[in-house]
Structure formats: structure tokens, C-alpha cells
Amino acid sequence: MMGVLENYILHLADNQLILGQRLAEWCGHGPVLEEDIALSNFALDNIGQATLLYKRVAEIEGAGKSEDDYAFLRSEREYFNFLAMELPNGDYAFTIARQYLFAEFYALYLSELTKSKDTFLAEYAVKSLKEVKYHVQHARDWVLRMGDGTEESHYRIQQAVNHIWNFTGEWFMDFETDLELMQSGVVPTNSKLLPEWQNEVQKTCLEATVVMPVSGWMHSGGRNGKHTEYMGHLLTPMQYLQRAHPNSKW
Amino acid sequence: MIQAEDIWQFLTEVEDPEIPVVNVIEMGIVRDVTYAQDKWVVSITPTYSGCPAMHAIEQDITELLSEKGLQHFEVKTILSPAWTTDWMTNEARMKLEAYGIAPPQKGSSDKALLMGKLRDVKCPRCKSYDTHMISQFGSTACKSLYKCESCLEPFDYFKCI
Structure with a gap:
């Protein structure tokens, strides 16, 4: 039986891996060369962070697993990433809307995580925050450019924000699985991050002339392994090699 | 021994x-x-x-x-303390510049720098400060792409972290 801390770190790692996998799909398909490179850079950050986190889970579990075992040999229900991470990339506006909203959340989250009583998590947070600040800056610039751009770009970014909005709710839920860690100061209490996140997002929306959606019913499930139908389709190409040729090496 | x-x-x-x-x-x-x-x-x-x-x-x-x-x-x-471009030695900075990569400026941990305005970056070839960023993200995660308006050459800038 996996402990609560390992399970939680897997959740953090899975967010990074799945978002990284999605961003990597843009490689060679970006709208302009600079953006292609930017998204590949972010994917690299995400997958690098996932590697650090999976290694830590392996250390705690002590069963001699490697980061690749977690990435390539688990099935859909064993992944604990937020649903927003696995949604298809859509158009560039959708990718950017997800990048922006999640990076804004993750920067706040990591700032809190730097105070963690778990040394590894605190160290991970300090390291990753430096990278995530660049992600916020990049995505925010694009939200502004599209929102305050042409009629078409404005329409697309507004649609994108509306579409992703119902998937942001679970980022701010305090799941029962994690309460113990939250109460003992190991991880932040996500619900407490909501006001500041809304504040930051509102500022960006105002500047971008985008209407911030009103929060209503929210999707959730990823944290506990219940995914959208997109998850299996994402894992299939990602895991193909290790599934078809077990233990093959690069 | x-x-x-x-x-x-x-x-x-x-x-x-x-x-x-x-x-x-x-x-x-x-x-x-x-x-x-x-x-x-x-x-x-x-x-x-x-x-x-x-x-x-x-x-x-x-x-x-x-x-x-x-x-x-x-x-x-090890992850802590987290790596920062401030740890690059002066010698490394000089070598980078000679190699054609503008070295990172000191004081990178400064939040204002990351989130706020970009500082002037010196062209490693002609030393002009009349440069501008073309893309924040370059050939590797640690570099941005710049262009010099004086000698018109593009160059990499090792960005601060």
C-alpha cells in the first residue's frame, strides 16, 4: 500500500509529466518557430521536474523502481494528474489559456510549498519556482496579445478561457487523501490559494479585455485517478515502446 | 592517497x-x-x-x-541550494562572451528581474548595447535569442535564473 506522501508526490509528478507530454506534441507544429521552441523548452522543464519527483517516490518506496517505471508502466487509473493537463492541445489559444491559468496557479502553489516541512518538497519548490516564473511570463504575454489583438484572436482566447475554466476547480480542492499532509504543514492547502489566483487572473483578463468566467460546476477526478476519455489516448503513444518492448533501453 | x-x-x-x-x-x-x-x-x-x-x-x-x-x-x-547563474565564475562569463554567448547578468535571483523589465544586454561580438530580444526561449532552456542592431548579428544570451 502506497503511503500518503508518495501518493501526493506522484500527483505532482503526473501533472508535470502529462502537461509536458501535451506540450511536446507541439514540437514541430508551433505557429511560429520561436513558439515551437518556447513550448519545447517548457515541456523539458515539466518532464525534468517530473523526473525529480518520480525519483523521490522511488526512493521513499524503496522497491528499486526508476522514474521510467512510473512514467511508462502505470495504467490510466494509476495516474493522479489534474484533468486539465490531459485535455487535447486544441488551437494555440487553448494551449496558452491552459499554460497561463495553470502556471499562475503553480507559481502560487510552489511559493507556499517552499515552506514545506518536507525537505525534499521545499527544495523542489525553490528550484521549480524559478522555471515556472518564466512560464507565467510567457503565457501571460500571449493572453494579452491575443485578447487585445484582432477580432479573431480575441474570440479564440475568450473561447479557450471559457472552455478550460470548468477544469480549474479541482486545483483548489482539498482532497481527503491530502488533508493529513496539509494539516501537518507538508503541503499547502490548495483552497487557500484561490483568492490570490483569482486576483492575478482577473488583472490579466482586464488588461487582455477578456471576460473572466463565473465559476460554477467544476470537473474533478484526476487527483483520484478518474480521468477523461483523452487520458488513454495520451498514454498509448507515450507508453508504446516500453509496453511493446519491455525494458528496452535508449 | x-x-x-x-x-x-x-x-x-x-x-x-x-x-x-x-x-x-x-x-x-x-x-x-x-x-x-x-x-x-x-x-x-x-x-x-x-x-x-x-x-x-x-x-x-x-x-x-x-x-x-x-x-x-x-x-x-542535489537540489538545494538551487542553482543560480550567479554561481558562474567571472572566468566562465568571459569565456562565454568570447564564445559568442552573452553572459547572464549578476543578481539573477532578483524577482524584479525575472518578472519585470529586461536589462540591457551587451552584444558579445561588437559590444554594443543596442540589442533586443527576439525570443525569450532559445536553442536550450538556459538561453534566449537576441539580435544586435549595430552589427546586425543574432546571438544567444544566457538567461538569469
């Missing part, structure tokens, strides 16, 4: 695989060399979490130390 200073000296032979003009010590990647429980431990820290050069660096260190006759050693990755 090999001393820690010898190992530090050996490690100057390990180049950064992406920027072969600087070594891993000048880059601030090697954080510590210690001897404990009958083995040497070389602690290295990643520049960026996903930097692909880290694997190569770990391998290069392992190969080099084996060549030098060390039998019991470990190359360990």
Missing part, C-alpha cells in the same frame, strides 16, 4: 556538453566533493530541472574519475 583538491582539479577537465568552452566547476554545477564511508561523493546540481546535459555531465564525471583510477565514488544530484 587522493585528496579532495585533486578531484576538484580532475573535474576541471569535464566540459559542459552544450557549451564546451566552460567546465563544470566554472559553471557552478559541482557543489561539493567529500569523502565518507570509504568513498568519494561528488555532488552536482542541475541548472534547469530538465537540462539534458545533466545526464552527459554525470556520465563524463564517472568516466573521468574511473580513468583517474578512483574505484569507490558516487556522483550525487
